[in-house]
């Protein structure tokens with residue numbers, strides 16, 4: 424068994440903010456049959472968002488690979504206006520290399536004092552992962568297929584998800600999942616994605632609020648949680 428300390432997000436291809444804004448401007452200008460001017464795209468897209476003419480934003484997407492757990496997977500996939508390819512617990516056989524994602528609640532800042540209860544909770548969780556791995560491997564040894572043995576796995580099982588979403592739907596996703604009310608494990612993946620995109624294409628995402636208290640407590644290292652992978656042609 425391996426415990427993964429935190430989720431990870433890999434953007435597939437870098438986010439070229441200028442190119443994205445130029446394409447969105449070009450798409451929006453179809454409505455009025457006007458031409459773009461030099462450096463007009465940022466202001467144009469800002470206006471589009473301000474007026475709620477956000478269907479234009481659907482012409483641009485981003486794709487990323489998310490390493491997270493099965494609990495987050497079930498929340499993430501509630502977002503219907505997105506596309507998913509998800510590691511299959513039916514076809515992937517986890518014999519001897521089962522990985523679990525450590526819940527963010529157990530990843531307090533090292534300078535925060537952990538209470539005895541914190542240690543106890545973490546131990547209970549770790550034992551349940553170990554037990555679920557043992558049960559899974561026992562079931563395989565009695566001839567069960569992974570599609571049956573998976574029933575004993577817990578929600579912390581690592582899973583990999585390819586996630587593609589258009590910019591309009593992404594704004595809705597971040598609004599809901601970076602908010603104070605969102606589940607901490609969702610915030611743990613959504614906020615680093617948002618912060619990364621706010622740097623790349625500020626005008627598209629700057630107005631979206633996120634739970635700063637949570638970010639200060641758990642996401643000081645958010646840059647380590649995000650990377651970019653280029654896929655060569």
Ligand SMILES: Cc1cc2nc3c(=O)[nH]c(=O)nc-3n(C[C@H](O)[C@H](O)[C@H](O)COP(=O)(O)OP(=O)(O)OC[C@H]3O[C@@H](n4cnc5c(N)ncnc54)[C@H](O)[C@@H]3O)c2cc1C
Nearest residue numbers: 498500501502503504505592595596599600602604605606
């Ligand atoms: C804090 C929080 C708690 C939650 N708790 C629960 C819970 O306890 N139980 C639970 O089941 N879910 C829960 N959810 C999930 C939530 O109800 C949504 O399913 C999820 O957030 C996806 O949001 P969405 O529908 O806006 O996104 P998408 O599915 O991506 O849809 C995007 C937008 O498209 C439009 N749309 C999509 N489909 C339809 C449709 N059929 N009809 C009309 N408009 C549509 C809506 O405007 C929608 O906002 C929770 C979400 C949050 C953020």
